[in-house]
Amino acid sequence: MFKVLKECDRKISNWSGGVTKELYIYPEDGNYQKRDFKFRISIATTELETSIFTKLENTNRVISILDGTMELDHIGHHTITLEKYQIDRFYGEWETHSKGKVTDFNLMIKNGNGDFFFEEILDKKEINFSEKIKSINFVFCISGELEIEKTKINKGEILITxxxxxxxxxxKGQIFYGYVEI
Structure with a gap:
């Protein structure tokens, strides 16, 4: 599998604090609203200064900031202030409060493991996802233009492989890249 999803491929939904754009859901016929998914990659825009995250049982979450600054208070666990491209990892069943109007990048993994990382590509970079586990891997182009196996990937597009x-x-391309065990 090797496919590039463009901005026009996104599902857009409103929530109490803003707008979410779904970049990819697995399985591809999954449904976030019904909580019927193995993992989901999305971008959310928070339009309220304070909000409370939806609790997601049995879900590992990884989040980073594309624009703005956000303070996350995982009640009884830890508090962190995220600046652009910094990453926080937490459990979806935690009570999480946020402060700050931001655009963030999210990975939600139900009953499984995965992660993502930030990288700036100045020339050429080889990324090894994992040889020991079966996974679905992704590269999200934050800025610049990428070329992966003779395929152009522009800002806002995501490669699934x-x-x-x-x-x-x-x-000078900036990316988030990651994996989810399947």
Whole structure:
């Protein structure tokens, strides 16, 4: 599997604090509203200064900031202030309060494991996802233009693949890349 999803492919939904754009859901016929998914990658815009995250039982969450600054208070666990591209990992069943109007990048994994990371590509970068586990891997282009296996990926687009490693060519491209065990 090797596919690029563009901005026009996104499902957009409103929630009490803003707007969410679903970049990818697995399985592909999954439904976030019904909580029928293995994992989901999305971008959310928070339009309220304070909000409370929806509790998601048995779900590992990874979140980062694309625009703005957000303070997360995971009640009884930890508090963190996230600036652009900083990452926080937490459990969906935690009571989580947020402060700050932001655009964030989210990975939600139900009953499983996965993660993502930030990288700036200045020329050429090989990314090895995992040789030991079966996974679905992704690269989200935050800025710049990427070339992966002769395929152009522009700002706001996401590559979904099951390849164990890829080579990215770019000049000052910024990405989130990650994996989810399946």
């Amino acid at each position: 099951d390849k164990e490693s890829i080579t990215i060519n770019s000049k």
